[in-house]
Amino acid sequence: MNDAVLTLENFSVSYEKKEVLHEISTAIRPNRITAIIGPSGCGKSTLLKSINRMLEEEGGVSCKGSIFLNGQDIRKMPVEELRRRVGMVFQTPAPFPMSIYKNMTYAPQYYGVGKKQELDRIVRENLEITGLYEEVKEELGKSALKLSGGQQQRLCIARALTAQPEILLLDEPCSALDVKSTQIIEDLLVQLKQRYTIVIVTHNLFQARRIADDCIFLLNGQLWEQGNTRELFEAPSRQETRDYLAGVYA
């Protein structure tokens, strides 16, 4: 697909001798939310960690095949460039143990923004996008660790956006959050897709159904089925997909 933001071609991953992803080929389309679903251990996190090359920092890993970000082979990019272009948010909210303001200026400063006025603008704009600005504007100097779990996760999303990534990856971002915070983040992601391309791993099928435009079903390290969310949920073409959606694998 020519307009794909991310393309995987026969991408496989092994830990030591054990293959955990087998010849995954897919294309992630721009300005859409793509959900990766599948039973625990099927390789969802491994797939996300491959995209920003975090995986290579774990020992004993070998990869085959290719991943392209807007047409460029990610292995041929300096890793700092790749990590700027690929934003990542994890399951447990993980703000840096520093002030809200410093969390938000960390990446821009690293990438060379020096002017206080410019940094202030980046902080405000990205906190506004995530709805956090009104909640924290009087206490930007406060430790980010003092925020609630839901606020911390929104801060992590806002922080990821400060690097102006081409794609935002989220690995079960709501699984440690309450219902209200989950709803706020779901609404936020739906709003963000106007400007970003989003890939979310979720074990919550209701969440996938609520917010994802496209779904990828992984099973035993293989891309078992993918497609438009509604079609995949209403008319899966493979028995195993039907079983998973019916809760058989739980």
Ligand SMILES: Nc1ncnc2c1ncn2[C@@H]1O[C@H](COP(=O)(O)OP(=O)(O)O)[C@@H](O)[C@H]1O
């Ligand atoms: N660092 C590692 N070393 C060895 N095996 C691993 C490592 N990380 C994950 N695995 C294995 O790879 C498979 C896929 O794991 P993972 O990508 O975390 O699955 P998921 O996120 O879908 O639950 C699992 O069988 C898991 O045990």
Ligand SMILES: [Mg+2]
């Ligand atoms: Mg996982």
